[in-house]
Amino acid sequence: MRYRLFTTGSLALGVILLIDVLRVWLPGIITIFGQAASTPAELMGAFALVWFLLALAAPALVRRVGARPVAVTAAVLLGAARLALTATPGGRPQLWLATAGLLAGLVWLVGTAAGTDRPVPGLALGLAVNAAVHALLDTNDLVWRGDWVAWLLSAVAVTLFLLSTALPGTAALPDGPAGPGGVRAWLLAGPALLLAGMVALSPALARTGTSYLVAGDGVASTPLFGLAPVPVAVAGFLLTALTAPPRRLGRLLGPVALLAGAVLFALDRGDLLVPAVLLAAVGLGACLARTDDADRPATAADAEDAGRAEGADADRSATADNTGDAQGGVRAAGRRGYAVAAGMLVFALGSVGYYSAYDLGYPNGAVPVVVAVLVAAVALTTRTAARPAPGPLPPLRTTAGVTALALLAPLLADGLPVASNRDGPPERLTVVAYNVRMGFGLDGRFDLAGLTDVVRRQGPDVVLLSEVDRGWLLNGGHDTLDLLADRLGMPYVFGPAADPVWGDAVLSRWPVTDPRTLPLPAVGAPTGAQALAVTLDLGDGVRTAVVSTHLQPPPDRGPVVQARAVADFATGYAAGRPLVVAGDLNTEPGDEAFAQFTDAGLVDALAAARPLATSPADDPREQIDHVFVSPGLTPGDVVAPRGTASDHLPVAVTLTLAPR
Missing domain, CATH: 3.60.10.10 (Endonuclease/exonuclease/phosphatase)
Structure with missing residues (x-):
């Protein structure tokens, strides 16, 4: 359990750092590589997609070199790029540093996937903590601040990430090689990142939605507690992601909530943004939970029975088991690697497809809905274990802790600026x-x-x-x-x-x-x-x-x-x-x-x-x-x-x- 906890913490920290890099890299496509309307949208889209396509070669690198060396090396490069972005003055160096950090992050995900068959706790924790911290920072990232506090917090996050990644055992479960499961969960990493950043766990979207509810009439005005929906979304997401999913008809609730949130977002109405955030957060967490611990034997006894070759003598059975386990482990690691690389390609295609519409003029409302349909379909077609193994994180305590962090954002937010005409009409x-x-x-x-x-x-x-x-x-x-x-x-x-x-x-x-x-x-x-x-x-x-x-x-x-x-x-x-x-x-x-x-x-x-x-x-x-x-x-x-x-x-x- 100790190693599994380290694996979860390392994955969560890596997700947080990767999102930080993406928040620099994505705007750089427009503001540095391109110049908005003066650079063809097709060219900017091709630049964005090529790095995600390159990541599809990472599973072959893992198979040749090994998961652990690849994951640790990529983690070092990701952490270094994240720190360097705080110091860069902008321009081309910023773009290429962010690109290097992105590619390192993608390779790190593939290396981590090779040895981790239960990624949902780490993915969910990383997405939730990132949203809570982003809200606490008033949606202004540490990487753009550049003061000593930003440097200190960034250095602490990178150091903890590297230490947790380098610890022995963090690339595999404590009982030996990772099991055969996790492929579907890793496949959803990219789509979940897209839906979380676009809708479900976006503090900026939540505050904007609140500003419409305050004013109405198709306009938005300054709200007092604009970030109030964020703790609710974080709590709903984490609680559904970390607890055992319901069965029978109850298993439909998460996919339906996710689809409803995506549809409300796609309707492009400001007064629907807050319910879109809340529904998408709960639904996304529930869909991730259905892929956690999937296709695994529920107990150690089940695993022992499943691994025993029927009808063979004991010695030859043990040899066959060891050989089969090794080959099966390699195949499972490769499948997980390709799954996470493909999922991140979905992230890239969804991002490029949705936002390039504002340059090319085609309807884009279907993009988040299609991605939500993909997530829902994977969740509904996943066969979960009859007796789910407990995860490394206690759901209630973890949810309470991260929600408390998110709750600080609306409580510490500045009061409303005050307009005044105390002096009468000005000249x-x-x-x-x-x-x-x-x-x-x-x-x-x-x-x-x-x-x-x-x-x-x-x-x-x-x-x-x-x-x-x-x-x-x-x-x-x-x-x-x-x-x-x-x-x-x-x-x-x-x-x-x-x-x-x-x-x-x-x-x-x-x-x-x-x-x-x-x-x-x-x-x-x-x-x-x-x-x-x-x-x-x-x-x-x-x-x-x-x-x-x-x-x-x-x-x-x-x-x-x-x-x-x-x-x-x-x-x-x-x-x-x-x-x-x-x-x-x-x-x-x-x-x-x-x-x-x-x-x-x-x-x-x-x-x-x-x-x-x-x-x-x-x-x-x-x-x-x-x-x-x-x-x-x-x-x-x-x-x-x-x-x-x-x-x-x-x-x-x-x-x-x-x-x-």
């Missing part, structure tokens, strides 16, 4: 519009500090953000909006565009009322677009309308249709009140789309400072980020401060309100 409003590229700078690092600093220096009253990501696994699963709002001390309202966790936002120091969102016509553009309108309550009956948008033009065309829709929506919403329309409009002054706003009676608030190029941030050549205002607002102090915390520069302008 001026400073507006900042910024395309934040999901929080990633030109160097490919998640740069909250850089984004916050450049915005804070402008002293804004209202901030309009484009390309806001609130939980995409592809971008590391961060809630970029909530993280920025906390640092700026400004409440937010969020308008979904591509899906419920990607879109535009308004942050305001003044109270916000009457939020509305308008989906914009796609006109051939694959990524969704919207316009988010809010009203700033400046006190004493003074109100100003603000509209945040990000136009997405179709290939080789301007966003004329979308621009006209935004102009009509904004002027109608303002109904004669002062109006501000701003964002990444993907159009230049003088273009037909630009003229849609001026023809609607709006004024180019940045005109006095033009030319004012804002993209790309390191060599600005295009004027595509704009602020338009109604004639009653007088613009001044226009600036596009330099910085590389995004691929765009922000634009800032101070607006003088007309005297009452």
Whole structure:
């Protein structure tokens, strides 16, 4: 039992480190290897898949060299890559370090699978602890922080992982070679990782879902205890994963819950995200539990009976048994190795297939449902032992401990930022519009500090953000909006565009009322677009309308249709009140789309400072980020401060309100 516990702990720690590496590597596909829309999605997808295909050769390496040398060597490389990522300045070194860490992690999984026939406790513990810690860190990973606390915790995790991997016996069960089972459990490692990161155990998705429940009406606003669903999801997942699954009709409950959660997620409705998380977490854990201890004799006596050759004399039977056991062990190890490599390929295909749809334009809602169907099918067709052997982890105590860790996240979360109009209507409003590229700078690092600093220096009253990501696994699963709002001390309202966790936002120091969102016509553009309108309550009956948008033009065309829709929506919403329309409009002054706003009676608030190029941030050549205002607002102090915390520069302008 001691060795089995070490094996479980080593597997859990390795899963945690591998997820850390994936949270760096996945965004690097877009921000470093490719440059979003400027690099073909097919090329980025091919780059992503090739490393998972290479891992299919790892079982042959294990057969030639041995499971233990392969697993230990790969573990050292994974740990080294994880630590190095905390120090790397970004760019190509970061991408290749993350790629090396990913490949090492895949090979380590194959080597570990060769000697482990009961991976479910370790996999489940790793997924649950990672989710709890990610929530506790407010969805901002240690690898991006770079302070001494991040270094210390990362070093401790890597050290414990390497020690547990190097201990004798951790690559096999205490009674000898690993048994014949575990193939189905290892096959589900990749699909479980995908569904956990995308839905079931995503703290960012849970908080985003809570923000919709708080606000309603198709928009989302700052929740007080946004991470509250996370401990519930972690507890449900661990408890169902570590306890014996029900029999007869009860065995359908887990697969049905998982499928229901995946379908709710695929419906792309913000108010359904929280039930999607909870159902998927419970269902995923239950499906994993059905593959634990499968196809194994239930007791030592059963194993002895099963291994005895019938009808042979004792000596020849023992020899045959030993030879058969050795050959069977090698075959079982190979099957487990290929199973985990294939399962991780499912992870890659699911990730690439789901998120590349936002560049290529095909429907992607079926991806999580298909992966959930695969997991459910494997679980339902698995024959579990009649008397399941006890696992290495006590279910109740383990669940209580990890849930307590997750429970700290909502309890320690910052309070709500407070908007105030105590001083009455201001004479001026400073507006900042910024395309934040999901929080990633030109160097490919998640740069909250850089984004916050450049915005804070402008002293804004209202901030309009484009390309806001609130939980995409592809971008590391961060809630970029909530993280920025906390640092700026400004409440937010969020308008979904591509899906419920990607879109535009308004942050305001003044109270916000009457939020509305308008989906914009796609006109051939694959990524969704919207316009988010809010009203700033400046006190004493003074109100100003603000509209945040990000136009997405179709290939080789301007966003004329979308621009006209935004102009009509904004002027109608303002109904004669002062109006501000701003964002990444993907159009230049003088273009037909630009003229849609001026023809609607709006004024180019940045005109006095033009030319004012804002993209790309390191060599600005295009004027595509704009602020338009109604004639009653007088613009001044226009600036596009330099910085590389995004691929765009922000634009800032101070607006003088007309005297009452």
